[in-house]
Amino acid sequence: MKNLVALACGLLFGAGLALSGMTDTAKVLGFLDLFGRWDPDLLFVMGGAVCVTLVSFRLVLRGKPLLAASFNLPTRQDIDPRLLGGAALFGIGWGVFGYCPGPALSALVYLDMTTGIFVVSMLAGMALAGVVVKKAGS
Amino acid sequence: MTEYLTPLLGGLVIGLAATGLLFLLGRIAGISGILWSAVADGLADDNRWRWFFLAGLLLGPLAYHLLTATPYPAAPSLGLPFAVAGGLLVGFGTRLGSGCTSGHGVCGIGRLSVRSLVATMTFMVTGIVTVYLLRHAWGIT
Numbered sequence: 001m002k003n004l005v006a007l008a009c010g011l012l013f014g015a016g017l018a019l020s021g022m023t024d025t026a027k028v029l030g031f032l033d034l035f036g037r038w039d040p041d042l043l044f045v046m047g048g049a050v051c052v053t054l055v056s057f058r059l060v061l062r063g064k065p066l067l068a069a070s071f072n073l074p075t076r077q078d079i080d081p082r083l084l085g086g087a088a089l090f091g092i093g094w095g096v097f098g099y100c101p102g103p104a105l106s107a108l109v110y111l112d113m114t115t116g117i118f119v120v121s122m123l124a125g126m127a128l129a130g131v132v133v134k135k136a137g138s
Numbered sequence: 139m140t141e142y143l144t145p146l147l148g149g150l151v152i153g154l155a156a157t158g159l160l161f162l163l164g165r166i167a168g169i170s171g172i173l174w175s176a177v178a179d180g181l182a183d184d185n186r187w188r189w190f191f192l193a194g195l196l197l198g199p200l201a202y203h204l205l206t207a208t209p210y211p212a213a214p215s216l217g218l219p220f221a222v223a224g225g226l227l228v229g230f231g232t233r234l235g236s237g238c239t240s241g242h243g244v245c246g247i248g249r250l251s252v253r254s255l256v257a258t259m260t261f262m263v264t265g266i267v268t269v270y271l272l273r274h275a276w277g278i279t
Contacts, residue, residue, distance in 0.1 A: 002163060003190040010193060012155035012198060013169075013191075014199045015151060016198070017198070021211070023211055026214075026215060032265045032266050035266075040142075042145055044142045044146040045146070047149060048146045048149025049152040052154060053157065053249075057249045061160075064164075065163060068164035069164075070164060072166070074253075076236075077253060079256050083256070087257040087261045088260050089231030089234065092268045093229075093231055094265045095265040095267070095272070100239040101170040101238045102169035105173065105192065105195050106196060106199045109196050112214065114214050115213075117225065118221040118228075121225025125228060125233070126233040129230045133234065
């Protein structure tokens with residue numbers, strides 16, 4: 001049951017990404033091109049999604065999850081260099097190619113080789129981050 | 139105006155999907171975290187939902203394009219070096235910074251997390267600066 005729910009949520013999420021234009025790198029780079037020919041469309045994607053979660057999460061978090069014992073939420077609240085550095089590097093990568101993780105995975109179904117290489121590189125980057133963090137001992 | 143309607147609708151659907159995952163499974167729909175945990179923990183019992191979610195993430199767009207007869211977007215115009223560099227940075231950065239557009243942006247802001255709001259502003263700014271540098275200052279792309 002949990003797996004089917006996860007599948008359905010993933011389906012909806014992926015359909016939303018495709019519908020919104022997030023799986024189109026040209027569109028995403030146009031959105032990030034604030035000082036060029038700015039394409040504001042994707043502002044409405046983030047805006048629409050956050051409008052929903054700002055209201056719905058508040059309601060949902062008052063109770064308990066339907067199919068789990070408790071909510072599984074991040075607990076940290078401090079702004080540390082790792083958060084800032086990670087977010088900064090992620091933004092640079094986003095600006096270099098135009099994919100963030102979700103749309104990159106969704107776009108795999110378009111069967112474009114460059115997209116596949118992006119996803120493999122992304123996984124390598126994640127693995128690398130694990131090694132670096134371990135070495136830094138934090 | 140109608141050109142804003144489709145992205146807005148897409149955003150609402152994304153928000154709905156994140157709400158569903160939180161309400162039903164008590165989980166945050168953060169794609170970078172789900173992806174890495176799925177890969178790292180393999181097919182352990184309590185990890186399987188992640189693989190199902192990821193399967194949906196791929197099948198969703200397929201269903202959308204088929205059912206609405208919408209053509210696929212154009213393939214990325216940038217070449218291999220950009221895919222490798224972009225991919226490495228996105229993977230490295232999202233794991234280091236514990237989240238991406240979905241986990242920090244859509245879900246984190248939704249639950250009023252200051253960490254997520256700061257992370258989201260940070261990656262938006264560096265994304266915009268990167269495109270400015272690559273396109274306009276240096277004229278590389």
